Amino acid sequence: MAPVDTFDAVYAAHYAPLVRLAYVTVGSLPAAEDVVQDVFVEWYRRIDRVDAPAAYLRKAVVSRCSSWVRRRVLERRHAGTFDEALVAAPDPRIVAVRVALARLTPRQQSAVFLRYYLDLSVPEVAETLDCPLGTAKSLLHRGLARLQAHLEDR
Amino acid sequence: MIPEHRVADLVRAAVDAIPVVQPPSAALKARAVGRRRPARTWSPVLVAAAVGATVLAAAVALPGRPATPGAGEPTYRLPRELAGVSSRTATVAQDPPGRSIALFTERGEQVVLATDGVTYRKLDAGGTALLSPDGLAVVVSDPARATGEADVVDLRTGRAQRYAAGAPVALRPLAWSPDGRRVAFATQAIATGSGPAGVGVLDLDTRGFAPVADPRSGTGDGVVRAVFTATGTEVVASAGAEYGCTLRVYGVDAPTPSVPLAVDGPVDGCREVVTLGLHALSTRPDPDSFVIEAIPPLLLAVGERHGIVERLSFRGDAYGTGALPEPITLGSGDRFLGWNGRTGVYIGQSGGVVEAPLDGRGVVRMTRFGDDPVTNFQLATALAPESTLADVEPGAWPWSPARTATIAALLLLAAAAAVVLRRRRRRT
Known part of the structure; x- marks a missing residue:
């Protein structure tokens, strides 16, 4: 497959999930779109050198989101978490899940998303987060526990 | 306690509800072949060079031991x-x-x-x-x-x-x-x-x-x-x-x-x-x-x-x-x-x-x-x-001040290079 075809196919399949992944972490849809688009642009520039585009893109999105969160941590502390318009979904269960997700740490959010939305294995989550397997298990365990605790309160 | 698979379903439903509008891929390709943003990539190097030049100038200009x-x-x-x-x-x-x-x-x-x-x-x-x-x-x-x-x-x-x-x-x-x-x-x-x-x-x-x-x-x-x-x-x-x-x-x-x-x-x-x-x-x-x-x-x-x-x-x-x-x-x-x-x-x-x-x-x-x-x-x-x-x-x-300044400048440049490489690695 030519690089351009590869790009189009991967872009079509992974753009939306990656934006959602970024959004879960950064809590801002415009920021999530910027992050993901930057990652695709960077990938396109070196498309011949990337063997596993999906894993590469996931890892790049998580890495950039972490940087973004570090830069904006103070803003987030003062400005709340998720965009209110998005949190205010019509389904109360969805609202509850989004609020619960917003209470996780950025690393826990990414781990939960990768594990339960993208159905990655725990080793794949660890690789994407660039952390040891034990750390990934801990992030998932703590993230899941906090989600369960919050959802049970509702 | 809510079982894990139920939590997964809820997460999936909540995330799927996030509205994502996908721009045409051509727009991203155009950005990719367009001009990069060198200022952001090279800013640490430029800052380090400026600091190094300042240190060198100070070493030469300051009174005391000659350069x-x-x-x-x-x-x-x-x-x-x-x-x-x-x-x-x-x-x-x-x-x-x-x-x-x-x-x-x-x-x-x-x-x-x-x-x-x-x-x-x-x-x-x-x-x-x-x-x-x-x-x-x-x-x-x-x-x-x-x-x-x-x-x-x-x-x-x-x-x-x-x-x-x-x-x-x-x-x-x-x-x-x-x-x-x-x-x-x-x-x-x-x-x-x-x-x-x-x-x-x-x-x-x-x-x-x-x-x-x-x-x-x-x-x-x-x-x-x-x-x-x-x-x-x-x-x-x-x-x-x-x-x-x-x-x-x-x-x-x-x-x-x-x-x-x-x-x-x-x-x-x-x-x-x-x-x-x-x-x-x-x-x-x-x-x-x-x-x-x-x-x-x-x-x-x-x-x-x-x-x-x-x-x-x-x-x-x-x-x-x-x-x-x-x-x-x-x-x-x-x-x-x-x-x-x-x-x-x-x-x-x-x-x-x-x-x-x-x-x-x-x-x-x-x-x-x-x-x-x-x-x-x-x-x-x-x-x-x-x-x-x-x-x-x-x-x-x-x-000597000159040697000190030179080494300080080299260390700054090395630190800047390390920052750049680290940022690039994170992006990939």
């Missing part, structure tokens, strides 16, 4: 107390000291002291070293190996040039010519360090090496010493334990059979006569009468055994008074370092350097050595008479 120690100094400073070297002291090659006032050995290291009186640098090359009269170069050779090679280290650049004698002989530097363009060596086919030795002269301009004196037989107990006349065209040398009070004069440009120079008078009973230094005003001896009085004033040293010099004796009417200076008695380990203009000599002792006036008024202490023993102390003989004694602090920092 190139010892270079272009209007005055030459000798410290009242010699500071010791440390393991952090840079070498001449790493951080050239510039014009230097002294050379000495401490803790097994040969060290030069720049004319600012505070900058110390270790010589990189091992061997016997001799500082030039103008303090700009050091000649180094190994008298224990018959390599026929000598290095001349430029103290302004730290670079060494190798010169070859053209024969496999051991070389021991004896003297620099007053203009710093020639060096006289003792030459030995078998390196012993003492005993019969010839004298050869290296011309730094032509790179030619001229043997001017062959080893003399029956001179196996002493040490050859030599000194140039003021013009640099003759070498007055002792042939090493030559019995009788005899020196010999050798021409350099056109080597000729040696001319014996009788020494008598105040040097009564000498077994060995060695020439340690001619006054700067000394010129060529009278060709028709090689008597000592023809060389005003000539410093002589009397060695009683194996080149151990026990007193300095003088010949020649330097002051036009008709009276010769009284001999100066030397203690064990004392060494003649050079003339202090027309009024006295510098003598290196075990604890420091003293100035001994020729009028016998007693010695004046100059530089005191530190706690560690200092040996083989030498002065840049052309600079020493112009030098001033100064109470200078050796300074806690062993590097």
